[in-house]
Amino acid sequence: MKSEKPNLSAIAHTLGVSVATVSNALSGKGRVSTELAERIRDTARSLGYVPSVAGRALRTGRTGVLGLVLPDIANPLFPQIAQAIEQAASSAGYGVLIGDSRGAVEQQTQAILRLIDRGVDGIIVIPRRGTRISDIGCPVAVIDTPATPGNTVASDHWGGGEEMGRHLRELGHERVLILGGSPLSNVQSDRIGGLRAGLGSSVRAEVLWLEQHAETHGADAPLGLAAMVKDGVTAFAGLSDLTAVRALTELQAAGIAVPEAASVTGFDDLIWSSVITPSLTTLRMDMAEIARQAVQALVAVIAGLPQGRVTALGTVVADSNSVPMMLMLRQSSGPRAVDNRNVEGDEA
Amino acid sequence: MKSEKPNLSAIAHTLGVSVATVSNALSGKGRVSTELAERIRDTARSLGYVPSVAGRALRTGRTGVLGLVLPDIANPLFPQIAQAIEQAASSAGYGVLIGDSRGAVEQQTQAILRLIDRGVDGIIVIPRRGTRISDIGCPVAVIDTPATPGNTVASDHWGGGEEMGRHLRELGHERVLILGGSPLSNVQSDRIGGLRAGLGSSVRAEVLWLEQHAETHGADAPLGLAAMVKDGVTAFAGLSDLTAVRALTELQAAGIAVPEAASVTGFDDLIWSSVITPSLTTLRMDMAEIARQAVQALVAVIAGLPQGRVTALGTVVADSNSVPMMLMLRQSSGPRAVDNRNVEGDEA
DNA sequence: CTGAAAGCGCTTACAG
DNA sequence: CTGAAAGCGCTTACAG
Structure with a gap:
């Protein structure tokens, strides 16, 4: 009753x-x-x-809500991130309020401010490119690259890149084109560094920056990948699956067989990479783990715990913790050195 | 100071x-x-x-926060939705707390309950397939299909499908394969109904349900689209861009030229549809408008306004309002009837 | 037009 | 071990 x-x-x-x-x-x-x-x-x-959350919040000054600020909610990686954060926050007893830094850099500050005004206990920020999250007057945890200063959690993008590079080298590729978006992205820089290291000095690797390409040739302009295959490039390493799928379809449309004539790999294991033909070898971030660590790191700050130390609850994250990425080997990783060589000649 | x-x-x-x-x-x-x-x-x-949100909330019983419950945050459409809702809610002075119905149907109820416990003023629900949102003891607005009862806002999926069907018919296609996920989806049913109507009785259209296909042949099994082209199918209408890209790559990998030998179209205008080669003709929902209406409808209920009436603020949404979709014509829509016929013969 | 007071639901010293 | 009281910041009748 x-x-x-x-x-x-x-x-x-x-x-x-x-x-x-x-x-x-x-x-x-x-x-x-x-x-x-x-x-x-x-x-x-x-x-x-x-x-009553309101009663409790008024009395304790805590709302039990975390803010999540993303560079652009429209980013295809957002679902993975948001889901992981929601999950992690939820099991830590927190709700998640979303903020969007879409567009200009000031939007990021605006979004953070709005969330603070809404009384969040802390904020998880995935910073916009070239942005550094300094003291925002509220507990914060950042998801970026391991090199990012502050209370940061990150994927080991460099290590992931290295693994992918090694993988491509072992397949026998000798010329690789790396497809990046913007040189300003810390994440992409790390991935490239790793790729280069993994490929070793014997493999020739160049980077094509799509943002730059779009500026000079227009956003929809073909990347001219077929010509590169003709030129001897046998593998295209996209720095994201979006880029990889773009490359894959451009190659296919040009009549170049993937993976027989050219390999295409990606990053992030977006859902697309597994449904296409051929499916993409890609590197998946351990979002669940990253989210868990980010939430834990944030909650530690909120609780005023000293960071970087082992507590009863486990290790509190210190500056720049990095989480390994997971290689998702799929068919498209394709050509053994020999096969690749053989077919390549035919196709080109 | x-x-x-x-x-x-x-x-x-x-x-x-x-x-x-x-x-x-x-x-x-x-x-x-x-x-x-x-x-x-x-x-x-x-x-x-x-x-202070807490002080105000305690006094007024309102938190100024809306809940957003999605069938699966991992859904590739989520970014568009979340961004639009966040935007609309934000300009209406509300924050957005996210909830995830991922997995089983009870999760949806759980997510809703959690949000209510967190004191949201109202909830926007995009229901899981085959689910009906009844009285949840809290103001609610639903985003589904126009036929959905209750305080609903929806894209005109049927109308969109019809437009796409007409488009394909006008291009001269006479055999179309519709690629759907699950027959339980209201959205997909509407889209199919519209497609059929738009294609008219002279065009032969069949539906391939991917969920079913996966059950019998395995999740990664090819769809055998090349054989269908050989059989006379000249257009593949994906009920989502994800499906469409899957079809596109399968066709390309089989050496079938798109759009010369077969057209591929999608729905939703996910970012992928514009970066691939050839890019996809697709139908975009007016998410901004849908979100605006959903938030408005929800706020109306929260404020206790009578619904379905014109107020000073504009029209308050009544049951089952539908928002037109927008056809994004891209290169891939491709073949004029004649061209298509010609090439088809060659390729098959 | 302005103010004193009550009370939303909770937690936290402080007494008992 | 249990309770009375204060107070977090706000809004809303109600007086003046």
């Missing part, structure tokens, strides 16, 4: 005790006799008691 | 007036002399006053 939203005083009333005692029992902090505490919990449950 | 978070009483203090007056002046509701009101606003601004 539970009526409208029961509150602490309703529970106190039905049991003939004080609200203070109810509060103490429910929070488990105050010292309440185990017997009474149990009765209180039972009543709370049967009454369908849900603590 | 502004110190820690100023509150109403800080403003009242500096001006030697009461907090009630400050509150009234700032909210614009109470009758305060214009002159004093102005001074109050000035002081508030110079002090950097930001109202």
Whole structure:
């Protein structure tokens, strides 16, 4: 027979005790006799008691909500990130309020400010390119590259790139074209550095920056990949799956067989990379782990815990922790050195 | 010289007036002399006053936060939706808390309940397939199909499908394969109905359900589209861009030229459809408009306004409002009837 | 036009 | 171990 939203005083009333005692029992902090505490919990449950976030927030100054600020919600990687963060936050007892830095850099500041005004306890920021998140007057955790200063969690983009580079080298590729978006991206720089290291000095690797290409040739202009194949390039390493799929379809449309004549690889394991033909070898970030660490790092700051130390709850993340990426080997990784060589001649 | 978070009483203090007056002046509701009101606003601004959401929420019972529940955050359409909702909510003065119905249907209920417990003023739900959002004890707006009962906003999927069907018919296609995911999806049913209507009775159209195909042949099994082209199919209408890209790459990998030998079209205008070669003709939902209407409809319910009526703020959304889709004509729409016929013969 | 007061639901010292 | 009281910041009748 539970009526409208029961509150602490309703529970106190039905049991003939004080609200203070109810509060103490429910929070488990105050010292309440185990017997009474149990009765209180039972009543709370049967009454369908849900603590008022507003009341608690007003009193404690905490809202139990984290902000998530992304460079651009429209980014195809956003679903993976948001899902992981939502999950991690949720199991840490936090809600997630979204913010969008879309467009200009000031938008990022605006988004952060709006979230702070909304009373979030802390913010997880994936910074816009070329942006550094300094002191924003609110606990913050950043997801970027391991080199990023501050309370940062990151994928090991460099290590991932290295793995991919090694993979391509072992397949026998000797000329690789790396397809990047913007040289301003820390993430992409790391991936390129890793790729180059993994490929080694014997493999020739160049970078084609799509942003630059778009400026000179127009956004929709073909990348001229077929000519590069003719020129001896046997592998195209996209710095994201989006780029990789673009390359793949351009090659296919030009009649170049993938992976027989040219390999195409990507990054991020977006859903697309697995449904296309041939599917893409790609590197997946461990978003669940990154999100978990980011939330943990943020919660540690909120709680005022010293960072970078082991606590009862596990290791509190210190500056620049990096999470390994996972190579998703798919068919498209393709050509053994020999096959590739053979077919390449035919096709070109 | 502004110190820690100023509150109403800080403003009242500096001006030697009461907090009630400050509150009234700032909210614009109470009758305060214009002159004093102005001074109050000035002081508030110079002090950097930001109202406490917790205090206000506790008093008014409103948090100024909307919940957004999605069937699966990992869905590639999520970015578009989330961005539009965030934008619309933000300009209506609301924050957006995300919820994820990922996985089972009960998750949807769980997500909704969690959001309610967090004190959201209302929830925007994009229901899982085969789910109906009934009375959830909290204002709600649904984004689904126009036929969905309740406080619903929707894209005109049927109309969009019809437009696409007409487009394909006018290009001269006589056999079309529709690529769907699941027959349980209302959205997809609408799109198919529209497609069929637009194609007319002279065009032969069949549906391949990918979910079914995956069950019988395995998730990664090729769809055998090349054989269908040989069989006379000249157009593949994906019910989503994801499906369309899958079809496109499968065709290309089989050596079938798109759009010369077969057309591929999609739905949703995901970013991928514009970067691939050839780019995809697709139908874009007017997410901004849908989001605006959904937020407006939800706010109307929250405010207790009668629905389906014209108010000072514009038309309050009634049951089942539908927003037109926009055809994005791209190169891939391709073959005129004649060209298509010609090439088809060659390729098959 | 302005102000004093009550109260939203909670937690936290402080008494008892 | 339990309770009375204060107060977080706000808004809203109600007086004046």
